[in-house]
Amino acid sequence: MILETDRPIQQKPLSFDEFLAHYGGDKRYELIDGEVFDLEPTGKHEEVAAFITTKACVQIDRAGLPWFVLQRGLLRPSNAVMTAFRPDVAVVDRAELSKELLWSEQSIITRGSSIKFVVEVVSSNWQNDYARKVEDYAALGIPEYWIADYAGLGGIRHIGKPKQPTLSICTLVDEEYEIQLLRGNETIASATFPGLNLTAEQVLKADR
Template structure:
């Protein structure tokens, strides 16, 4: 994820409303503290997001939960006027949508209570995924957050040394995330989807 450069150069921090006016129809951008970022949806990035979406949808359907998967919808925290995240994958609870005032007209969520599970697939600006979003998603009360670093781009403090593809499973405990790093054939244990039978390598694998 990089700062957007292929649009008119940003001269000042944008509000969410200004961001929506300029970028709202293009789901490759998000806004963090008034700064516009390009999500860099490369083919490999999309493969990882699509694989996770497919597996999660099977779990939702099998259990019969009133949830659905939203890809690249906006998450606009209600306490911020200059941030609108665009997670790669969000699992949304239909029963909570009556509290979402923007939802009937726009693909925008504002409440963490509407979201059961969220995924970010890491691109070049990995700092937002490993730092800012860990804090903000926890503050919103989102129970489970995956950071899928298929290219091993994150800093060594986050994925170790030598760098390698890593799946970080962040589970909310007492308002903060406990983070487990998985690699290779290590098995995923998901509190939200205990029926998942996957390894980190299966999630992070790209290119066929």
């Protein structure tokens, strides 16, 4: 099986402005502590991300919420000068965008309060999704974070042994994520989208 690989592609650390000038318009790249990573998404990676996006959009529409799914934007934590994440799925609250100083000219989010829900579909550099982003997304106050590990790539300490496809539902409680691991026909309980009627397998296989 050929899987996507996230890897730094340059030697010299880049500032956010340098990253934006060279890679800002391409969804393949994100910046972490000055290192540029080429996400190289596989077809299956894109299927899973698209499936979740579709389901989120249906829930937003049904509930009449003033939210939308970010298409090509960046999440630049205001306290991280050389980092710009590019989540696979990010649900944005329109009501908060007036507080985003960069939004009127660039598709860049800096405040966690602007994001209601975020998803990372796991690639070969799974450490970023299971460690770094768990910490940063919690610090930003993002209420719900999904880690969709459709190939069971994560470390044993994160998804158990034997390793298998796993959906991690991270729910913010007292500024930290409580994490529930779901597999197979186990039903998803989402605080953000309580109307979802999906199993972990449906999400991980992108299958209705």
